[in-house]
Amino acid sequence: MHQPAPTEHGSSPSIWSRLSAITDYFAWPLRTSHYLELVNPLWTTHKMQARVVKVWDETKDARTLTLRPGLNWRGHRAGQHVRVGIPANGKHYTRTYTISSPPERDDDCFTITVKAIDKGTISHHIVRNIKVGDYLPIGLPQGDFYLPDANPIQPLFITAGSGITPAFSMINSLIAQGRLPDTCHLHYAPHELDVVLGKQLKEMAARHSRYHLNLLYTQEGKDQHFTAAQLDALCPDWKERDVYACGPPSLLEAIEACFEQAGCSRNLHIERFRAPFTEIPKDAVGGKVRFAQSAVDTEGDSETPLLKVAEDAGMNPPHGCRMGICHTCNTTLVSGCVRDLRTGEVLNEAGSIVQTCVCAAAGDCELDL
Amino acid sequence: MKTHKLPVDLTDEQIEAFGRELDAIRDEIFDSRGEKDRAYILKVIKTQRSLALCARVVIYASLFFLPAWGHALAIWPVMLTLLGLGTFMLGIAKILENMEIAHNVLHAQWDWMKDPEIQSNTWEWDTMSPSDRWMHSHNVVHHTWTNVLEKDLDVGYGIMRVTPLQKWKPAYLLQPIYFILLMLLFEEGVALHEQAIDDHLKGKNKFADFKPLMKRIGYKIWRQVAKDYIAWPLAAALVAIPISLFVDFSPLAVFGIVAGANAVANLIRNIWAFMIIFCGHFPAGAHNFTVEQVEGETRARWYLRQLLGSCNIEGGKLFHVLSGNLSHQIEHHLFPDMCSNRYKEASPRVRALADRYGLPYNSASLFRQFGTTWLKNIRLAFPGGGEPWRGTPDQATSS
Secondary structure, three states, rough: OOOOOOOOOOOOOOOHHHHHHHHHHHHOOOOOOHHHHHHHHHOOOOOOEEEEEEEEEOOOEEEEEEEEEEEOOOOOOOOOOEEEEEOOOOEEEEEEEEEEEOOOOOOOOOEEEEEEOOOOOHHHHHHHHOOOEEEEHHHHHHHOOOOOOOOOOEEEEEEEEEHHHHHHHHHHHHHOOOOOOOOEEEEOOHHHHOOOHHHHHHHHHHHOOOEEEEEEEOOOOOOOOOOHHHHHHHOOOHOOOOOEEOOHHHHHHHHHHHHHHOOOOEEEEEEEOOEOOOOOOOOOOOOEEOOOOOOOEEEEEOOOOOHHHHHHHHOOOOOOOOOOOOOEEEEEEEEEEEEEEEOOOOEEEEOOEEEEOEEEEEEEEEOOO | OOOOOOOOOHHHHHHHHHHHHHHHHHHHHEEEEEEEHHHHHHHHHHHHHHHHHHHHHHHHHHHHOOOHOOOOOOOOOHHHHHHHHHHHHHHHHHHHHHHHHHHHHHHOOOHOOOOOOOOOOOOOOOOOOOOOHHHHHHHHHHOOOOOOOOOOOOOHHHOOOOEEEEEEEEHHHHHHHHHHHHHHHHEEEHOOHHHHHHHHHHHOOHHHHHHHHHHHHHHHHHHHHHHHHHHHHHHHHHHHHOOOOOOOHHHHHHHHHHHHHHHHHHHHHHHHHHHHHHHOOOOOOOOOOOOOHHHOOOHHHHHHHHHHHEEEHHHHHHHHOOOOOOOHHHHHHHHOOOOHHHHHHHHHHHHHHHHHHHHHOOOOEHHHHHHHHHHHHHHHHHHHHOOOOOOOOOOOOOO
């Protein structure tokens, strides 16, 4: 995971970067950082890593990992997310998780809270297999789902499941700064004991009178799913509040519709989790092919290698053996599905490496060519 | 039916069946790649980097045992033992880096892990040849056209006659000398192993045509030289300057010792890499092919050509690692992007498969493979040495 060096605009290079420019002559073709990694993986500059210092089960299928990031880490804003590299079955996967701890935490660590989702082999792997002492590659904090610097007008959080994480970070941040305004929070979970971070939420609600928590259980007898009427009942002044929502797509759709109807969409801030996989079409007979860098759109059938498709569209992408052995034609799958013509294996994860000379479209696809 | 022109007693259909069996071996092993393979390559990389660092430290440490220091252990035997140990360790580290790590990473053997740190398109290796240039001349040209005359530059590297199919010319009389020179300067040879340079020597292009290419190669060579022959020796010499006011040795000699140790380490790597690589396609029994023989080649026939043109070297576990698993050259040529630690598992299966189809499987000790390579080199320096290709399909192309 290559991160651009965080140089401040207009400032001269740091002493460290000047020094390492010299020591890199000793380390070539590697960099000094590759050798520092042997001593302590947290000292690297060529990639950033974090050490797992604690794991804690929040529910039967959700776990909080406490991570100590490397030296190049910069603080996050409450609500931001971070990319985490996960090695599973020998492969490296990248997933994005919201940081659940507030930036004010004083031990330089941060936490992510991961829920094992059905069929999500990677989240399962994180929840079950990652151990204390493991090192995980991480990115820098990203995302614009955070509270404004100015004291927010009274916020309303609407969250469900593991969508609690950004709200948890934000509320704790406001508490740590001693400027918690009147806050309303609606959180949805199937059962009482399935509430991710539930115990902490209840403690916060007990300690801070301005924090109004409503835990809604969707599978305990009566239907507690989100409705406008429910919102009116639990938070009558919701139209005057700044609203932060995070949860599964069905909840977010319902909230969006509700706010649109009330004409106060601009108060609504939404954080979505994007699915890393594309559904594999049942009848993989080819489809629309897009070459992103060249901005070429064309059609590819299920038998024609994508290299041929590109060439027929007038492009000249890199290639070599045309039989899948030399990897000169390797490119990245931006989105969609392709099929390896040799094995029939379907690649549908964004970021997969595609050998264009032996892969054909399996439904629509977009390549980084 | 037999329409192919390959020197084997199989029908077209049998060759296709042979190809399908190899595909099955490939798929089975590829499907079973996982955590253990990742742990293997990470361990090799970590070991190699630690070894390289320790080697440099031991070389530096040996300088504290120069007799001029005057302490009890400051005697030549101690100093030279440490220096020799450090140099040997550095040589091994370079061998590991070039052969088991970089060669295989650049073959995209580890791309499947999707680890951004271990990708064929971003890896740069510890040798003078820029990795992307080498990937072209090696992965594309050599692996696609293995042992095909006029197509595969590695058939004699443009300076040697390695098969009687090549027409003799007087320049080949000197090839035993080229052989030794290439062994000693293998790193430089690989860096300059370019079609453009070969063409230039034959007067087919102008220098300006490939000047940007030479600039790229030049930069890589400069950084390699800067590391081994400037940075490491100079740092030692700079420390030696103030010390030399009190201890009677010259900073220049210190510079020379470190630079010399690095040169010997590079030489160890050059000789070893040359020996392993020359055992890949040149020992007695390896086949070469003409362009006519590979016309309209199917994937199965490509497999067959790789089998006929490659030779394995037998040895222990450590030998296989230090050879970058090129001791399994046959398996490597059949499945160039299979991760190298799995070749030993493919090898007995391929060998039994070849036996079942009555095909040769050229596998022998390093002594036999390198010995016959050397003898062939001397024999082919002179005219003859075997039947030249007459263009009849029944003629064996074995040499």
